Structures are given as structure tokens and as C-alpha cells.
Amino acid sequence: MHLGCHLSVGRGFDKAVERAHELGAENLQYFPKNPRSFRLKAVDREACERASRAAREEGFLSVAHSPYVTNLSTPDEELAGITVASIANDLEIAEAYGSPYVVVHCGRHMGQGEEAGIRRMVELLDRIHEHYGGPAKLLLENTAGQGTELGTRFQELAEIRSRLAEPERAGYCVDTCHAFAAGVLDFRHWDRFLEEIQRDGFLDSVGLFHLNDSRFEAGSHRDRHAKLGQGAIGKENLTRFLAEPLFQEIPFILETPVADEAEYGQEMRFAREWVASART
Template structure:
């Protein structure tokens, strides 16, 4: 298991990778571009190569994240076209960065209904994936269920993946806060969650975990991240992910609220303590 955190890439990938090392991260996540927009970003190939070299030197695993504003289910033709271009760019940036995947939020049906939203999402994903043949997987992230968000449950995510023309190009990123807020798991149902992941086939396509506590209560359908042990999920429940052998091969990345990235250093130490507390002497 590679415990890490989200890091700013504003000064380039090389600096982000070095920052990850300074903080004690074993994995890290960066945005491919401004998280609040779809404006194209010019790739600095020299910086990308230097960043990849630092990652190899320190055995760092990188996950990229596409902009929040992306909506795979938009009913507007012009926005769908912009979304397709944007995510193709994200995948190419992630590839240059040596990332294992590029996380994308599931679609929002924006009042058109769940059935329409899922159909549109599948259509958009197919149009993206037919144009990308690189090694980076597009990682669908489960949602909390705010507004008209799709992709709350493991079963719905697996159904979306199965309906794609290129399912082999798609994996998953599991967010602990989103799933808790969607009413999918808590301390008492962790084992059932793992069994569902195994039985559905989801687990074999899981590439990364976003590790967050939740400010909002169970089944609230509100996406509000909190520091580990300070929220409604609690350390006891979250530690089960850290101690479970089925997740031991994955990058586990903090997206908890911080004023400064330095705060992640202490939080990652805490995660290692939680994990080791469940190991035999």
C-alpha cells in the first residue's frame, strides 16, 4: 500500500514529485489542469520527463485528476464536444506524467433523468476512448449523490463499464467519503462492501483509493471531506481499508481539507500508525 496525498502541480510535475518526497508520501495526485475549468493546458515535456525521473528514483505512484467541472452526461452537444477534447488532453497529460490513471467524476443528468444520464455518459465515454490507445486508464470515481450525480453504487459503476465498447480502458477510483455519504458503507457494513467489490468484479478494476473522512452524516448525499478521524466515518472504520489485504497493492491518497500541504505529512504518519496498529507483532 502506498499512502499519499494530493499535491499542487502549479510549479510543475518535477516540483510536485519532490514535494511528495519531502512530505513522506509514497503516492500522490495532481490535477491535469485547472480543476474549475476546461481550458487547454500546454504540456511542458521537459518538466514531465524530469518529474517522471524523480518518481522512478523514489518509487512514487502518481494518479491524475481531471477537472471537477467535467460532466460526462451533459445533454448539450457543444459541451459534450468540449468535454471529449478536454478528457483526451487529460489522458495524454497523465500519460506524459507517468500516471497509473486519470480520475473523472461520473456524469450528472441535470434534470434529464437517470436513464438518459447513464446513456449519455456511456456515449461520451465511448467517443473519448475510441480516440485514446495509451496505457493510462480512465478511472470512474463513485459519487456522493449530490444533485443529479450518477455513479453512486458499485453495481451501477460496473453496469456502466460493462456497457462500454472499450471497457478494458476504464478502471475505478473509490472515494471513502463519497461512498459513506451515498449510504453505501459504514463501520458495520465494511465487510459487506468488500464482498460486493469482489463478487461484482469491481475490485479487480480498482486502481486507486481517495481516502477521506466525512463532515456530513451517513447517507446524507453530501460531498464534504474531513480529516481522518475528525468526521462522521471515524478512524476505526477507515482503518479497515488500511489493514485489508485486498487493498494492499493500491495507492491510498488523502484529499482531506488542509490550509497547507505540510499538514498532510502528519496525517500520513497517522495513517501508517493506524495501519500498523492492526498488524501482528
């Protein structure tokens, strides 16, 4: 089990890696730029490489999470152009820090309907790949299905990926809170869930899990994270997820609502204890 958390790089990437070590995180996720802004960030490759040298040397995994303001399925051409430029910029920043992945949320179809939304998302992902030719990979994250969000079902994510001009340049990120709220992750039918996530080799392209409890009930389609063991998923179910033999090589990253990053340290300690006691 490889457990880590989302940390701020506001005081520098190197400081975030140090912080991760203090907290006992084995990997970290960060926002490559302000998550609420469209502004692109100039990439100072040398400075990024310097700040991430320690992480590279020890093989410490970092992943970037793209800002929330973009919409990969937007019918609006101006927002589409901004979305493409912004995510291509995130890929460049991730590459400069030595991060293999950029997590992106699936698009919102805004009333165009699912098929049109999927077509648009495929088009914009292809445009991003035309802009950016480096090694960093996009991970398409499953959603809770709030409003017109696409990508609640694994099959739909697989469909989007298979329609890309270069499918091998994208993988998946599975968020436990989103899957639970979408009704996809049903702990009463664990075997069925495992079957679903392995169908057509889906699991082989899952680059990471977001490990979050959910404030709202299964099938609520509401995306509100809760601290581990304090939501509707609960300790027992989260332990089962963490201990699943099929998932042991895939990193888990916490994005729980903490007031202070130090709280992640405690949550990760609890999670490790839960799994250890479930195994004895």
C-alpha cells in the first residue's frame, strides 16, 4: 500500500516534499497553479528541476492535479481554447517537476447531451496532445455525476480514452468518494465492483486512487469529501478498499477536508492501522 496526500506547493516544491516526509506520505499531489484561475504559468524548467531534485533522486512520486475551472466538454469555443492551453501548461509544469501524471476532471456537457459532451471531450484531449508532446500523462478522473458531469461509469471513461487519437497517452484516476456518490462503488457487492473495475483491462490503466470518504450517501451524486472514517463510506469499507490485493501497487492519495496539513499525517496513521489490524 502506497499512501500519500494532496499538499500545497505554495512555499516551494522542495518544501512540499519535505512536508510529505514529515507526515509519513509516500507520494504527493499538488496544484501546478492556482486551482481557481485560468492564468497560465511560465515554466522555469531549471528552477523546477532544482526544486524536485531530491524527489527524483529518491524516486518519490508526485502528481499534478489540474485546476477546476476548465471544462473539457464545453460548447464554448473561447473556454475550450483556454482549457486546452491551461491543461497543456499543467503537463509542462508536471514534466518539469518530474511528475508522471496530471489528473483532469471529465467534462460537463452543459445540456448538449452525453454523446455531444463525450465527442467534445475527445476533441479537446486530442488538441491538448497536439500542443504537448512530452512524457507526462493525463489521468481522467471519474466523477460523482453532479449536474451534467460526464465520466461517472468506468465504461464511459474507457470509451472516451479509446476514442482518443493516442489513447496510450491517457490513463485513469479513480476517486472513492466520487465512485461511491455515483453509485458505482457499492460495498454490498464488492465482487461485482472488482469485476467492473477490471473489465477490458481498465484497472491496468488506473494510475492512482483518490482516497476520500463521502459526506453524502451512495447514489447521492454529490461530490463532498469527508475525512476517512467520518463519512458515509466509513472505516470498514475504506479498509476493504485499501487492503484489496489488486490495488496494492496503485498509489492512494488523500484529498480529505483538513484544516491543517498535519491532519493528513493522523489520517494516514489511522488508515495504516486499520489495514494492519484487518490483516491479522
